[in-house]
Amino acid sequence: DVRPVLTSEYAHAMGNAMGNFKEYWDEIYSNPRMLGGFIWEWADHGIFTTTKDGKRIVNYGGDFGDRPNLNNFCLDGVVFSDRTVTPKYWEVKKVYQPVLIELVEQKPLRIRVTNRSHHTGLSGYTIEWSISVNGEKREVHTMEPVSVLPGESFILNFQPDKSISSEGDIQLMVRFLLKEKTSWAEKGFEVAWEQFTLRNGLADLRNNGNTQRNEKIVKSVEGDMLLIGNDNFSMKWNMKVGTLLSLKYADRELLASSSDQSGQFSTQAYRAPVDNDRGFGNWLAADWEKNGMDAPVISTEETGWRKVQDDGIEVTTTKRNSYVNGSILTHAVYTISGDGSIDAVFRFIPEGELPELPRLGIVLSLSGILEKYTWYGLGPHENYRDRKSSASMGLWKSNVSDQFINYPFPQENGNREEIQQLILTDDNDSGVRITAIDNPFSASALHYLATDLAGARHSHKLKPRAETILSIDASQMGLGNSSCGPGVLTKYAVEQTEHRLRFRISGYKNR
CATH class of the missing domain: 2.60.40.10 (Immunoglobulins)
Incomplete structure (x- = not known):
């Protein structure tokens, strides 16, 4: 049979989407009968209006009192309604x-x-x-x-x-x-x-430790609090619950907190659903909601600390994120050196009957003064495991506010893959550096928690937090193509086996 084959609506560009687009074209190029296909579609069809305070916003189904409606199903373009480009645009250009x-x-x-x-x-x-x-x-x-x-x-x-x-x-x-x-x-x-x-230069980063690692650490215990520090840094650990309460380099606090966050280095296994997570045949978002993935019950099972060689301190914690069905056990080891660096190792162990996991990693809440964002990894635009053909390895510089991708219907955004090192600093180029060890990680730095994004129906309703929310993942699920088609390919899913994440945190000053 030599008849040509032309696929219809093989890729659906709704929201943060178009995962596995390259795989489609690998298949198309593999057979001379394949002609290509049609992406649904070129542009979002949102309708612009202006609010009473003069803000220009995008509207869609239901915003005009129209019943019935298809909600945001008109927002399925490679470019936004005003024809500004999206990260999806760069992926299509590269693959084509x-x-x-x-x-x-x-x-x-x-x-x-x-x-x-x-x-x-x-x-x-x-x-x-x-x-x-x-x-x-x-x-x-x-x-x-x-x-x-x-x-x-x-x-x-x-x-x-x-x-x-x-x-x-x-x-x-x-x-x-x-x-x-x-x-x-x-x-x-x-x-x-x-x-x-x-x-690959990752091994160089791992081996290039700071020169002050042997400086003496002063430590004390006050009730449940473990205080660690010297002239370079200070830390305050709550050993009852196993969380870091304070981290100062050069006497400047770098952590932030709020009442609706569960502490630093919290295990994160939830993302704000992208449109594909709500899509036909998968309904991942419904499974996550049903199982309470956005609101785990976090319990501390074990904590401890001890002196290690070179006058270092090792803090260990074991915590459990419990869901309606199943849980995730996290063993963490933090090795603190005399220069204030923290070598952090996490082992995530899924247990029980969990749904498909959107991610496995940790989340940190950092001071909002750390607005400048530099990373060595894939960029410059947002990318994911199954949508990164158009991203290149490089040293990229931006700021946290610009990491947010303004999808009119809020969802997971801002991720970067294969990060070897990231740096967050203030206007004086002073802040914190996080370096991958063993394997690169994926990360995002935003002024929103995942639950902030998931809880809003329109992006203009979102209120940025003052703090910087840094998510670091051992693995995040791909975007897939399931708002109108197959779900995330198996190779881009998060396997429900033990995952390991390791990185080093250190103070940073650009000299």
């Missing part, structure tokens, strides 16, 4: 790019380029390639266009100016840019790109 770029060899550095266009060659593109170390470009090269006919491949040989370093996180970036201005884009517009890791 007409050039396949593959690493053939690292020594010597050789790249295979395949022209996926059906009618045009690659002579209209300038090729730019660069090598970065820890997010800093070390060398940039430009090549003249190559003649590659539709469907054909070509090998490119790259000659770096210097030998590839044996230290740091080393990335090769290859870009295809328009050689001349066209009717639809300016000269230099990026049409295709790919990034390759030549050396």
